[in-house]
Amino acid sequence: MMIDKYSSTPVYLQLEQYLSEEIASGKLKPGDALPSENTLCAEFSISRMTARKAVDYLVRQGKVERRRGQGTFVARQENNLRISLPLDRHLSSSEATLGAGKEVTNHLICLVLQKSPPSIAAQLHIPAGTNIWFMKRLRLVGDVPFVFEQSWMLAAPFSDLSETDLNRSKYAYIARKGFTVERSEKEIRAELPSQEVRDMLGINREEPVLHATSVAMLRGFGPFEISDIYYNQQHYRFTLTATRD
Amino acid sequence: MMIDKYSSTPVYLQLEQYLSEEIASGKLKPGDALPSENTLCAEFSISRMTARKAVDYLVRQGKVERRRGQGTFVARQENNLRISLPLDRHLSSSEATLGAGKEVTNHLICLVLQKSPPSIAAQLHIPAGTNIWFMKRLRLVGDVPFVFEQSWMLAAPFSDLSETDLNRSKYAYIARKGFTVERSEKEIRAELPSQEVRDMLGINREEPVLHATSVAMLRGFGPFEISDIYYNQQHYRFTLTATRD
DNA sequence: GAGTGGTCTAGACCACTAA
DNA sequence: TAGTGGTCTAGACCACTCT
Numbered sequence: 379m380m381i382d383k384y385s386s387t388p389v390y391l392q393l394e395q396y397l398s399e400e401i402a403s404g405k406l407k408p409g410d411a412l413p414s415e416n417t418l419c420a421e422f423s424i425s426r427m428t429a430r431k432a433v434d435y436l437v438r439q440g441k442v443e444r445r446r447g448q449g450t451f452v453a454r455q456e457n458n459l460r461i462s463l464p465l466d467r468h469l470s471s472s473e474a475t476l477g478a479g480k481e482v483t484n485h486l487i488c489l490v491l492q493k494s495p496p497s498i499a500a501q502l503h504i505p506a507g508t509n510i511w512f513m514k515r516l517r518l519v520g521d522v523p524f525v526f527e528q529s530w531m532l533a534a535p536f537s538d539l540s541e542t543d544l545n546r547s548k549y550a551y552i553a554r555k556g557f558t559v560e561r562s563e564k565e566i567r568a569e570l571p572s573q574e575v576r577d578m579l580g581i582n583r584e585e586p587v588l589h590a591t592s593v594a595m596l597r598g599f600g601p602f603e604i605s606d607i608y609y610n611q612q613h614y615r616f617t618l619t620a621t622r623d
Numbered sequence: 624m625m626i627d628k629y630s631s632t633p634v635y636l637q638l639e640q641y642l643s644e645e646i647a648s649g650k651l652k653p654g655d656a657l658p659s660e661n662t663l664c665a666e667f668s669i670s671r672m673t674a675r676k677a678v679d680y681l682v683r684q685g686k687v688e689r690r691r692g693q694g695t696f697v698a699r700q701e702n703n704l705r706i707s708l709p710l711d712r713h714l715s716s717s718e719a720t721l722g723a724g725k726e727v728t729n730h731l732i733c734l735v736l737q738k739s740p741p742s743i744a745a746q747l748h749i750p751a752g753t754n755i756w757f758m759k760r761l762r763l764v765g766d767v768p769f770v771f772e773q774s775w776m777l778a779a780p781f782s783d784l785s786e787t788d789l790n791r792s793k794y795a796y797i798a799r800k801g802f803t804v805e806r807s808e809k810e811i812r813a814e815l816p817s818q819e820v821r822d823m824l825g826i827n828r829e830e831p832v833l834h835a836t837s838v839a840m841l842r843g844f845g846p847f848e849i850s851d852i853y854y855n856q857q858h859y860r861f862t863l864t865a866t867r868d
Numbered sequence: 869g870a871g872t873g874g875t876c877t878a879g880a881c882c883a884c885t886a887a
Numbered sequence: 888t889a890g891t892g893g894t895c896t897a898g899a900c901c902a903c904t905c906t
Contacts, residue, residue: 431875692902694872
C-alpha cells in the first residue's frame with residue numbers, strides 16, 4: 379500500500395480508505411490496536427496532523443476508538459448488550475420494562491415560566507407571548523443518562539407544576555390534573571451533538587445522536603408540549619415497528 | 624470575549640462555544656458570513672489549524688457551511704421544505720403521497736443469490752448456508768435518492784424474483800406470490816456514513832445519516848427479510864407517531 | 869490580484885497509561 | 888521511563904471565487 383501525494387484525493391482520505399479496508403477485510407480485528415500515530419507518520423512519510431485526520435474519520439464512523447496513553451483500537455460491536463427502548467411508545471409505558479431492575483430517574487435541570495416565542499406559540503396554537511413553562515430534564519437508568527429533553531409546555535392548565543412533579547413523573551402529574559396524553563408526533567434526525575448535549579449525555583465528542591422534535595397532544599385538547607429530545611446511543615438502542623397503514 | 628489559553632478546556636472548544644452563542648443569540652443570522660479563518664486567527668491570537676478545528680465542529684453540527692473561495696456562512700434552516708416520510712409505515716403505502724407529483728423510482732444496484740452467513744441466518748430462522756437473495760437498491764423521488772437499502776431475503780418462496788420486480792415494486796411482487804408483509808421491526812441509529820453510503824445518497828462527508836436495521840415479517844410466516852436502510856436527511860424529514868400502548 | 873477555504877508540514881508540550 | 892493520544896503553533900502551497 380502506497381500513498382500518492384500527487385493524487386487529487388487528499389492524503390488523509392487515502393489513509394482513511396486504507397485503514398477502513400484493513401478493518402473490513404479482517405486484517406485488523408475488533409480489539410486490535412491500529413499502528414500508532416507516529417508509526418503511521420513514519421510508514422507513510424506524512425505529518426502527524428494528517429495521520430490524525432485520517433483516524434479522526436474512522437473514530438467518527440465508530441470503526442475505531444482512541445484510548446489516551448494506550449493507543450487506537452478497532453471497535454467491538456456491543457449492540458446486543460445495549461438496553462432497547464421503543465421510540466413509538468410513550469416513555470411512561472416503557473419505563474417498567476426498561477430498567478431491568480435498575481431505577482429510572484428524572485433529573486430536572488431547569489424550570490422557568492417564560493413568554494412563548496413565536497415559533498413555539500405557532501405549534502401550540504397560542505398567541506406569541508403567552509406564558510409557558512420551559513424546562514430541561516435528564517432521564518437516567520441507574521446513573522446512565524438515556525435522554526436529554528428540553529421542552530416548552532402550556533402553563534395555563536398546569537399552573538401548579540412543581541420541580542417535584544418533574545423529578546417524579548410528568549405523566550402522573552398530567553393524569554392527576556385530569557388529562558390524558560394521547561399521542562406525540564416526532565420528527566427524527568441524526569445529528570452531531572452540541573457541547574451542551576455532549577455534556578448532558580456524557581458523549582464522546584465524535585459520536586452522532588438521535589434528535590427528535592416532538593409535539594405532544596392531550597386527548598380532546600390538542601398540542602400542549604413541544605420537545606427537543608436527544609437520545610444517547612452509547613448505552614441504548616432505539617426501536618420502532620412499521621406497519622401497513 | 625476572550626480565549627483563555629491556560630484553561631483546561633481546549634482553545635478550539637472555547638471558540639466553538641463562542642461562535643455557537645453568536646449564532647444562537649442571533650448576532651450571526653442565517654446567511655451571515657462568519658469571520659474568515661485568518662480573521663479568527665488574528666483576533667484570538669491562535670493558529671489557523673486551531674481556528675479551523677472549532678469551525679469544523681460547527682460544520683458537523685450543521686450550524687454553518689463552508690464555501691471555498693467565499694467564506695463560511697451560518698446555515699439556513701430549510702426543514703419545512705423537505706419532503707416528510709413516515710418511518711412507522713411501510714414505504715409502499717406512503718409512496719403515493721410522497722412524490723407530490725414526482726415519480727418514485729427504484730434503482731437496483733445488485734442482486735445475487737448467495738449462501739446465508741450465520742448472523743443473517745439466525746435472524747431469518749434458517750440454517751446458515753441456505754440460499755438467500757442479497758440486493759442493493761436506491762430509491763428516489765424524481766432524481767433525488769431518499770433511501771439506500773441493502774437487504775437479505777429468503778430465496779425459497781421467491782425463487783423467480785427478477786430485476787424487473789425490484790425496479791418496480793417489491794411489495795407488489797410479494798403480493799402476487801400470495802404473501803402479505805405484516806410489519807417490520809426497526810432499530811434506528813444516527814451514524815456517520817461510510818464512503819459507499821455517502822456516494823449513493825450524494826452526501827457531504829460531514830453529515831450524519833439515519834440508519835435502520837430492519838426485520839420484515841410475512842403474515843403467518845415470520846421473518847423473511849433483513850435490511851440495512853440508510854435515509855438521506857438532506858432532502859427528506861423522517862417522522863413517527865408515539866402512542867400509549 | 870486579493871481573499872477565501874482545503875490541505876499539509878515539522879516541529880512542540882502536555883496528560884495519561886503501562887511496564 | 889517510554890510510548891500513546893490531545894492540543895497547538897507558524898508557517899506553506901493550492902484551488903477557488905469575486906471584483
